[in-house]
Amino acid sequence: MFIEILGARNFEKLDVGLLCKDVKSAFNLEVAFRKTVIDFGATFDANRIQYNSTQILHLLLNSGKIQNNSKAIILTDLDLFVPILTYVFGEAELNGRTAIASSHRLHNEYYGLPKNEQLLQTRITKEIIHELGHTFGLIHCKDYKCVMHSSTYVEDIDLKEASLCISCKVNF
Amino acid sequence: MNNKNYGILIVDDEKIVRESLYKWFLEDGYRVDTAENAAEALRKLQSATFDIAFVDIKMPGMDGLELQRHLKDIDKSLTVIIITAFASVDSAVRALKDGAYDYVTKPIDPDELTHIVNNIINQKKLLTENIQLREKIDELTQFDEIVGDSLQIKKVFELISTVAKTDTTVLIRGESGTGKELVARAIHAHSSRKYFPIIPVNCGAINDNLLESELFGHEKGAFTGAQYRRKGKFEMADGGSIFFDEIGCVSERLQVDLLRVLEAKQFTRVGGEQVINVDVRVICATNKDLELAVKEGKFREDLYYRLNVFTIFLPPLRERKSDIPQLANHFMKKFSQVMNKPVTQIDPEAMDVLVRYDWPGNIRELANAIERAMVVGKPPQISKEDLPFQLINTNGIKPASDSIEEIEKIHILKILNQCNWNISKSAEVLDIDRATLYNKINKYNLKNR
Ligand SMILES: [Zn+2]
Ligand SMILES: [Zn+2]
Numbered sequence: 001m002f003i004e005i006l007g008a009r010n011f012e013k014l015d016v017g018l019l020c021k022d023v024k025s026a027f028n029l030e031v032a033f034r035k036t037v038i039d040f041g042a043t044f045d046a047n048r049i050q051y052n053s054t055q056i057l058h059l060l061l062n063s064g065k066i067q068n069n070s071k072a073i074i075l076t077d078l079d080l081f082v083p084i085l086t087y088v089f090g091e092a093e094l095n096g097r098t099a100i101a102s103s104h105r106l107h108n109e110y111y112g113l114p115k116n117e118q119l120l121q122t123r124i125t126k127e128i129i130h131e132l133g134h135t136f137g138l139i140h141c142k143d144y145k146c147v148m149h150s151s152t153y154v155e156d157i158d159l160k161e162a163s164l165c166i167s168c169k170v171n172f
Numbered sequence: 173m174n175n176k177n178y179g180i181l182i183v184d185d186e187k188i189v190r191e192s193l194y195k196w197f198l199e200d201g202y203r204v205d206t207a208e209n210a211a212e213a214l215r216k217l218q219s220a221t222f223d224i225a226f227v228d229i230k231m232p233g234m235d236g237l238e239l240q241r242h243l244k245d246i247d248k249s250l251t252v253i254i255i256t257a258f259a260s261v262d263s264a265v266r267a268l269k270d271g272a273y274d275y276v277t278k279p280i281d282p283d284e285l286t287h288i289v290n291n292i293i294n295q296k297k298l299l300t301e302n303i304q305l306r307e308k309i310d311e312l313t314q315f316d317e318i319v320g321d322s323l324q325i326k327k328v329f330e331l332i333s334t335v336a337k338t339d340t341t342v343l344i345r346g347e348s349g350t351g352k353e354l355v356a357r358a359i360h361a362h363s364s365r366k367y368f369p370i371i372p373v374n375c376g377a378i379n380d381n382l383l384e385s386e387l388f389g390h391e392k393g394a395f396t397g398a399q400y401r402r403k404g405k406f407e408m409a410d411g412g413s414i415f416f417d418e419i420g421c422v423s424e425r426l427q428v429d430l431l432r433v434l435e436a437k438q439f440t441r442v443g444g445e446q447v448i449n450v451d452v453r454v455i456c457a458t459n460k461d462l463e464l465a466v467k468e469g470k471f472r473e474d475l476y477y478r479l480n481v482f483t484i485f486l487p488p489l490r491e492r493k494s495d496i497p498q499l500a501n502h503f504m505k506k507f508s509q510v511m512n513k514p515v516t517q518i519d520p521e522a523m524d525v526l527v528r529y530d531w532p533g534n535i536r537e538l539a540n541a542i543e544r545a546m547v548v549g550k551p552p553q554i555s556k557e558d559l560p561f562q563l564i565n566t567n568g569i570k571p572a573s574d575s576i577e578e579i580e581k582i583h584i585l586k587i588l589n590q591c592n593w594n595i596s597k598s599a600e601v602l603d604i605d606r607a608t609l610y611n612k613i614n615k616y617n618l619k620n621r
Binding site for chain 1: 175188189191192193195196198199200201278279280281282283285286367368369382385390394395396397398399400401402403408
């Protein structure tokens with residue numbers, strides 16, 4: 001089993017090496033990063049000006065882009081939603097093979113604050129580990145420091161650590 | 173404790189709504205089931221128990237309003253939440269009158285959804301379970317970050333233990349570097365709030381405009397660049413504690429805001445109208461003379477009395493010198509781990525210097541001195557030569573006579589060294605003006621070596 005991060009966008013300032021290293025140490029599995037071109041056009045909702053993440057996951061699952069014996073997560077910068085909710089940071093198939101994480105709402109400058117590349121990198125890392133955790137069957141954790149804690153605000157993400165807590169490690 | 177023990181039923185004729193909510197709650201660990209119409213919902217409720225039902229108000233056949241009544245007939249303790257489109261909020265309000273717990277409008281704000289469900293589940297837990305179950309996750313920090321066994325620090329431990337169990341506002345006072353934040357964290361870690369975060373706010377470090385949004389959050393569009401809603405520190409600390417460091421630095425405008433929140437335990441986000449309620453314990457720290465600030469009109473008296481309920485004074489390090497060896501060893505171990513450098517002891521001569529020095533920067537200065545010594549020194553021990561120059565310098569010099577001039581000379585040199593020969597700072601410590609200090613330096617021919 002290994003993990004693939006599919007970069008669906010050019011992330012200039014992202015330290016891909018560090019990202020892979022951090023994800024690797026969270027799960028103790030090999031992590032590979034590769035750039036991928038996926039046409040998200042069909043998942044765009046013109047009314048909401050957002051992309052349907054559930055549909056993107058279907059797209060990915062049927063794209064033939066996932067290798068056997070791997071979990072694949074798309075990293076994008078699109079604003080994502082699932083139909084009933086106003087937005088999501090990411091989505092995953094619980095106990096499945098695919099996931100998606102978006103950097104869109106992780107940017108400080110969208111909250112009227114100064115740009116902070118290092119913070120952005122940390123938030124992306126945590127969000128990726130969180131969604132991947134779901135693909136391994138992990139559900140939300142009560143421990144606010146655990147990466148599997150549910151976050152509805154970017155500030156909640158900042159409270160978490162980029163790793164599984166002890167009890168989530170046991171369940172992993 | 174376990175969410176698996178709680179059941180959520182989702183009733184909606186739209187498949188996409190059922191599926192997204194199903195998944196959302198599954199990830200929260202709940203037992204979830206769905207029904208696409210009223211008949212199916214009633215059937216499912218008869219064969220299994222649920223705690224919460226999300227019911228779409230507009231469905232073909234029996235609508236949500238009517239279904240709600242039938243569901244309640246089957247299970248009185250079921251909590252019903254109505255899902256509505258913006259247009260039908262009126263009928264949702266009618267549903268509330270009929271006994272629905274709350275309603276949500278499509279698309280639902282994820283935070284709102286989480287909040288509603290958490291509130292309901294927490295209420296049910298209070299009824300059925302002993303809250304003490306939380307203790308299960310227990311482990312973690314004793315006071316192990318606060319080191320020492322002097323009488324003075326033991327008194328501090330005692331105060332921490334006493335106040336931690338209560339919900340009282342705490343004011344921690346002491347010179348900078350005495351470890352006020354550690355005390356705040358220890359209080360939090362020993363309180364029943366420990367499973368929620370302690371959120372530190374450094375009042376001295378943020379500018380006034382940002383501080384408001386930092387503390388109370390802001391709504392989308394509250395000001396230029398605020399494209400999305402932001403959660404403030406008070407909301408983040410909900411259930412836990414908020415720690416205001418350097419409370420003496422808060423501007424007058426913010427003092428008013430703070431007082432209002434502390435009294436009402438509620439506030440609105442910047443640019444928002446919705447009233448947010450929070451359950452937060454307040455811990456503050458300062459190295460300033462707040463009483464003087466009150467007298468001078470720089471700090472509001474009413475706020476001062478709000479904060480000054482239970483005070484913990486942290487002694488400066490020079491008043492608990494017997495703790496220095498233990499502290500020094502503590503930092504040595506800590507840094508040797510971090511730096512991966514096998515330093516295992518402090519040479520007695522070096523320790524003697526450490527104990528005799530006055531530490532105007534307190535524990536922080538001691539920690540810095542040990543860190544520096546470990547960088548420059550060679551394992552396995554810290555020796556006198558590895559210590560910062562000003563420590564050795566001032567401790568080594570003894571006045572040559574008991575004349576006032578000689579003692580003044582040695583004292584001025586000591587302060588200059590402690591302040592790294594920063595003239596303004598030294599003059600401030602000595603309580604003389606800079607010109608006088610320059611004159612003395614010339615008179616005694618003092619030199620920065
Ligand atoms: Zn999640
Ligand atoms: Zn966990």
